[in-house]
Every structure is written in C-alpha cells, then in structure tokens.
Amino acid sequence: MRLITHRDFDGMVSAILLKQMEQIDKIIFTTPNVIYRNKIYISKHDIISDLPYNKKCGMWFDHHITNKNNLNIKGSFSLEKSCAQVIYNYYENPYLDKYKELIEATNTIDSAEYEIQDILDPKSYILIAFSCIVIENPWETDKYLLKMIDWLSTKTPEEILEIPEVKENAEKILQDIEFYKDIIKTWTTIEDNKFFVLDMRNGKQASKIAKFLVHALYSTVPFGIIIYESKKRPDLIKINVSYNMFRKDINTDFNAGEYASQYGGGGHKRVGVFAIKGKERAETLIEKTKDILRKIKLE
Ligand SMILES: [Mn+2]
Secondary structure (H helix, E strand, O other): OEEEEEOOHHHHHHHHHHHHHOOOOEEEEEOHHHHHOOOOOOOOOEEEEOOOOOOOOOEEEEOOHHHOOOOOOOEEEOOOOOHHHHHHHHHOOHHHHHHHHHHHHHHHHHOOOOOHHHHHOOOHHHHHHHHHHOOOOHHHHHHHHHHHHHHHHHOOHHHHOOOHHHHHHHHHHHHHHHHHHHHHHHHEEEEOOOEEEEEOOOOOOOOHHHHHHHHHHOOOOOEEEEEEEOOOOOOEEEEEEEEOOOOOOOOOOOOHHHHHHOOOOEEEOOEEEEEEEOHHHHHHHHHHHHHHHHHOOOO
C-alpha cells in the first residue's frame, strides 16, 4: 500500500502509526488542495491520512470537520485533536502505546493548544515540530520528514535533537524566536486592549513562528490581525484574523473562518485567512476587519 499523508507534523505522526499497522511501501506527503483538485493519482491500494477524502482510496483517516462525510468508508473519521489520535483509537493496539507521549504532543501541536512557554521557549517534541517548519522548499521538507519518521519511531526527543541536521534547524527556529520577539513589538499596534495588528509587510520575509509569537507576546489581547505578503505571489496581501490562541476563554458569535470565506479565504471559527490583490483594496479590507473586531461585544 501507498500512504498519502499531510505534509505536516500530524501527517508525519499518522504515517509512523500506520506503518506499524499496515503494509506501507511508500509515503507521499501533500497538501489538502492537491486532493481537492484531483491532482494526484489515487487507487484502492492507497491509504489517505490527515487529508480530504477521495472515493478511489482504499482507506481514509481524518479529523478535520470540513472533510466530514457520512459515507461508509474503511478507516476512521472523528473530531479528535489530531489524525494521529484517530488512528490510535481505531487500531486499539497495545503495540502503539509506546507512542502515547508523541500522540499527546501531536494533539497539542495540531490543534495549536500551546502554553505561552511552548512558543517563547519550545522544547522536546514541540521544538522538533518547529524544526520542520524552517525548511521552505517542499521537496526538502519531504526528505526531512521521511528521516524524521524513522527518528521518531526509534529515538527519544532528546536524542533526536542531538542529530546535527535537527539541531541546526532547531537552533534556527530558536534564533528566529529571539530575533522576532523584539522586532514584532515595533511592528505591532494594540487597539483598546481588544486586538493587536501585526503588519509584516516591508519586513524581512516573515518566519512562520512570528505568527505564533505575536499571540504569546500579547497573550491577554482577545483578537488579532496579522498582515503579510504572500511568499509565492508578492502581489497578494494576506490578512489573518483570529481569536488570540491563548484566550480560549473568549467565545463570541464572530466566526473568523466564515468572515474570511467572504473574500475567498477560509479557516475555522477561531482563525481565518484571506488574500487580497492590490494595495488599496487591502487597505480597505484591513480597516473593515478592524471595524468588525471593534464591534464585537465581550462579556
Ligand atoms: Mn491534522
């Protein structure tokens, strides 16, 4: 069987578990869009994990609410915090118990249920997960993730972080954290203690970690807007609007994903992202988004 899995930490841990339970000869990493758009050949000899369903596949595992369906499919779907947890529950095999700690960490990482310290000073599995996002090129990422599957299957997190390649990537992310901690403060404005606006345009290419860091640095501010240029399409300006990831206590009628979908974007209740072409139009929509946040009533 081939395994087609998500090119992220959860997709990789899903692969580790499925490799123990099924005969898997090849692992392919990809993104949800590739499955949606039918850009990959799929047959009944394929297992899909942490990605949308395709009717040609032999088995499917997922946990994303937007991919839910009521078909009778071999495999499993449930609204767990990670696809790895769905797979663990499905097999109920004591052989997988040695991965319990790894699955716990995957739940935290995939649902972004971090503690502030996990972002400011990541350690163990979280630092390993962050070490995977410093690589920009998808082919390089795939090579790294394939090696990581073997490392995570056989080594402790401490041992993995001693591997030169991992150590280098982990140090890069720790340096990024130090660098962005200061610079984010100069790029961010806070309005009425209600929302932050982090404008990363004209900045140096913003590291993915910066988008987490701003939440940790302003962890009490209920909402946030992050503005940045698209890496692939410099003519696009991306607007990310969200609840603060550290204010799980706040829940209002505002649905960030639905809001973003009005402009061709998407997401879920607490985070939405959309892209706008043209500086003027982006400016208008940034102001509109601020207005929407201003009007939200907090208890
Ligand atoms: Mn996932």
